[in-house]
Amino acid sequence: IKMDGKEEQEWRKGPWTVEEDKLLCEYVKVHGEGRWSSVAKGSGLNRTGKSCRLRWVNYLRPGLKRGHLTPQEEGIIIELHALWGNKWSTIAKYLPGRTDNEIKNYWRTHFKKMKPRRKSQIIVPKTDNKTLPPISRCEEHVMELMKPYDSDDLGMVFTDPTAMEDHEQTYYLSKVYQDLTNWTVESVAVAAVVAEQEEESLWDGLWEVPENDIM
DNA sequence: AAGGTCCCCAACCGCTTGTCA
DNA sequence: CTGACAAGCGGTTGGGGACCT
Structure with missing residues (x-):
């Protein structure tokens, strides 16, 4: 959390949990897509905006197809x-x-x-x-x-x-x-x-x- | 069975582009 | 115009499962 005296936010990284997915879905449902940098404050997620956007776009967004490409x-x-x-x-x-x-x-x-x-x-x-x-x-x-x-x-x-x-x-x-x-x-x-x-x-x-x- | 290798894909990182004061 | 910040893009990585040997 602290390096050479400077405060830095320690963001969570790595695979997303079911709970985190739920929080992100809830947040997007209420606030819509975009303004990703404020997701951390508003959703309770300890993830960067970048990470949230990626998770949403690549996995949680409705309408995504699963499985092999035809x-x-x-x-x-x-x-x-x-x-x-x-x-x-x-x-x-x-x-x-x-x-x-x-x-x-x-x-x-x-x-x-x-x-x-x-x-x-x-x-x-x-x-x-x-x-x-x-x-x-x-x-x-x-x-x-x-x-x-x-x-x-x-x-x-x-x-x-x-x-x-x-x-x-x-x-x-x-x-x-x-x-x-x-x-x-x-x-x-x-x-x-x-x-x-x-x-x-x-x-x-x-x-x-x-x-x-x-x- | 177990150890090694390969391969896939989710997620990361750095850079670029867009926006706005 | 310019600088700061957010969003988007494409390259890369590494965890873990599948497949050897």
């Missing part, structure tokens, strides 16, 4: 990461009920630590092209973005992803992932168009965009 959600993460890089909070806005922390953790766990592999190991499984839906829009954009990958289409040996830039790597992964999770070529096309235009208004109707950050 293949669709995974697909969206890969698409958007390819467009924006590590903009976790921006990406999270397009995944209702998921937090930036969750998405960040997912990304790190599944993609960030790619170990170098030999070229011969990096082979995309052959798929039946008939099962893929037609590219109904913006074919040119997709083909441009996919240039390194689309030559004789699937089944080819690609370059080593570990030698790529992050965003290139993401697109490589998205292409591979497409086969594994059944995403449509069209969803990739949409991502490509958005990357091209970078117009906020274009988002309408492409994905469900939350009205605000509170779900």
Whole structure:
């Protein structure tokens, strides 16, 4: 509590208890979100505002989804990461009920630590092209973005992803992932168009965009 | 069974951005 | 404009459970 004569508040750290969660929920119910720095005074919690905000946003906030990400959600993460890089909070806005922390953790766990592999190991499984839906829009954009990958289409040996830039790597992964999770070529096309235009208004109707950050 | 290693994720830290007097 | 403070963001850590050996 005391160091070199200076008084300092000793904040609680580490995992939250059920009691603390209750206190925080009560506080937010009464006072609403925000003004986190005053939570300690008003709620009886001995936590920093930062800690309270994080606990609320990542765990207590209503509307949060639990459990594994769906293949669709995974697909969206890969698409958007390819467009924006590590903009976790921006990406999270397009995944209702998921937090930036969750998405960040997912990304790190599944993609960030790619170990170098030999070229011969990096082979995309052959798929039946008939099962893929037609590219109904913006074919040119997709083909441009996919240039390194689309030559004789699937089944080819690609370059080593570990030698790529992050965003290139993401697109490589998205292409591979497409086969594994059944995403449509069209969803990739949409991502490509958005990357091209970078117009906020274009988002309408492409994905469900939350009205605000509170779900 | 037990000791070691790996992996996931909740929570932390430092930095940046926003706001307001 | 500027300084102080709050909020937000992204990188990192470490506790603990799962999985070897």
